[in-house]
Amino acid sequence: MRKPLMRIPYTDILPSPKIIxxxxxxxxGALAALHNFFAAPPPSPLPSSTVVLTGAGLSVASGLADYRGPNGTYRVNKTYRPIYYNEFVQNHEARKRYWARSFLGWTSLQKAKPNAGHYAIRDLGDLGLISAVITQNVDSFHPKAHPHIPSLELHGYLRSTSCTTCRTEYPREDFQHQLARLNPRWADLLQEALASGALDTEDPDEKKFRGLKVNPDGDVDFPDAPYTTFRYPPCPRCLADPPIKAEGFRHTVRVDSDGAWILPSSAGVLKPNVVMFGENISNHVRSAAENAIDSAGRLLVLGTSLATYSAWRLAKRAKDRGMPIAIVNMGGVRGEDQFFVDVNPNQAGELAVRVEVSTDDLLPALVSQLRQKLSSGALPIDAPIRNHERENSSVFKDMLS
Structure with missing residues (x-):
């Protein structure tokens, strides 16, 4: 495998946070700080709503791997690196490897469900405290857990594939069935792994004992597996009607006797509908995320180290607007001192919060406490926004997700 041209950022342990x-x-103490965060009005003229920015740490309680947490992939699997966009698009063998590993990991990912943290966000929305969610996660848990709160999936989603040529989307589950048909021996291997429980354990030592490396986003590595034998189907639309190149000639889309994509095809490659490492976020998604920040008065960051620039820049945008920021994450956060450098040391959470508590413990407890205080009138929140009158309800109305 060629040496990657881009460095994966922040794979080492980030400095421990200063609790605020x-x-x-x-x-x-964390609950009291977040109570003050929601109770105090944001600095004028910012609106009273809060936008949430989440990362992989929020889904750990659902049994999914994260990247930089205490048991994150970059800590326990030092040889791991995500596939690069150019590598996927340009290299048939790299796609075989990717889809083989994704084929093995999809069943576990599909079985996973939103956890208490996701439903707590729903409940915070019902209390009128959350106007929108921006997530880096591709597991689709947010739209499942709180369909009435606008959710922007910043890095896409694994629930579908998309054609790199014609951009047509297809359900990932249908694609999984095609992979099983084209790769019967791999399908048998998957069934054996499922029957043995090898894909269900969350214990890193148990995974290692079973010879597994389970990585984020449905990637499962069986060492010494014959990835070169794996086959994948083409885009049906491009196969039926190969598109025309910019030069005026038609692309070539060919398949073997079973319908698997083969060279010298030049189009019809399906990829997961996610933003791969080295791939750009589309302009309309970037604009929607910026608009969500600009339409809110507070930012609540949950379960992310903000290591990816696409997420960090949103937090920086919130800081530059003067928005109070609360960060809940186990472990350090990229450049977090910049978010709190000018915070009054005597403030009690109304302007800034930084806590190191698991979201699945903190968020449900926060909902319970805020419900009690709202019902008793002890939480002086200015004009909570209910779901049916949410001021930011159309912020993502044009998003496909």
Whole structure:
């Protein structure tokens, strides 16, 4: 495999955070700080709504791997690197390897469900405290858990594939059936792995004992597996009617006797509908994310180290607008000092919060506490926004997701 042309950022352990306020080291202290965060009106003239930015750490409680957490892939699997966009698009063998590993991991990913943290976000929305969610996650848990809160999937989603030529989308589950048909021995291997429970364990040592490397986003590595034998189907639309190149000639789309994509095909390659490493986020998604930040008065960051620039720049945008920022993450965050450098040390959470508590413990407890305070009138939130009158309800109305 060729040496990658781009460095994966922040694979080493980030510095431990400074807890803000100092009283927020415990769960109760963190709850008190976040109560103040939601209760205090944002600086004028910012609106009262809060936008949430989430990452892989939020889905760990659903049994999914993350990248930089305590048991994250970059810590326990030092040889792992995600596939690069140019590598996927240009290299038939790289696609075989990717789709073989994704074929093995898809069943576990599909079985996984939103966890208490996702449903707590739904409940915060029902209380009128959350206007929109921006997520880096590709597991589709947010739209499942809170369909009434606008969700922008910044890096796409694994629930479908898309053609790199004609951009047509297809359900990922249908694609999985095609992979099984084209690769019967791999299908048998998957069934054996499922029957043995090898894909169900969350224990890193148990995975290692079974010879597995389970990585984020439905990637499962069986060492020494014959990836070169794996086959994948083409885009049906491009196969039926090969598109015309810019030069005026038709692309070539060929298949073997079973219907698998083969060289010298030049079009009809299906990829997961996610933003791969080295691939650009589309302009309309970028604009929608920026608009969500600009339409809110606070930013709540959950379960992410903000290592990817696409997410970090949104937090920086919020900071530049003067928005109070709360970060809940196990472990350090990229450049987090920049978000809190000018925070008054005497503030109690109304302007900034940084806590290191698991989201699946903190968020449900926060919902319970805020419900009690709202019902008793002890939470002086200015004009909560209910689902039917949410001021930001159309912020993502043009998004396909």
């Amino acid at each position: 306020p100092a009283s927020a080291h415990s769960l109760q």
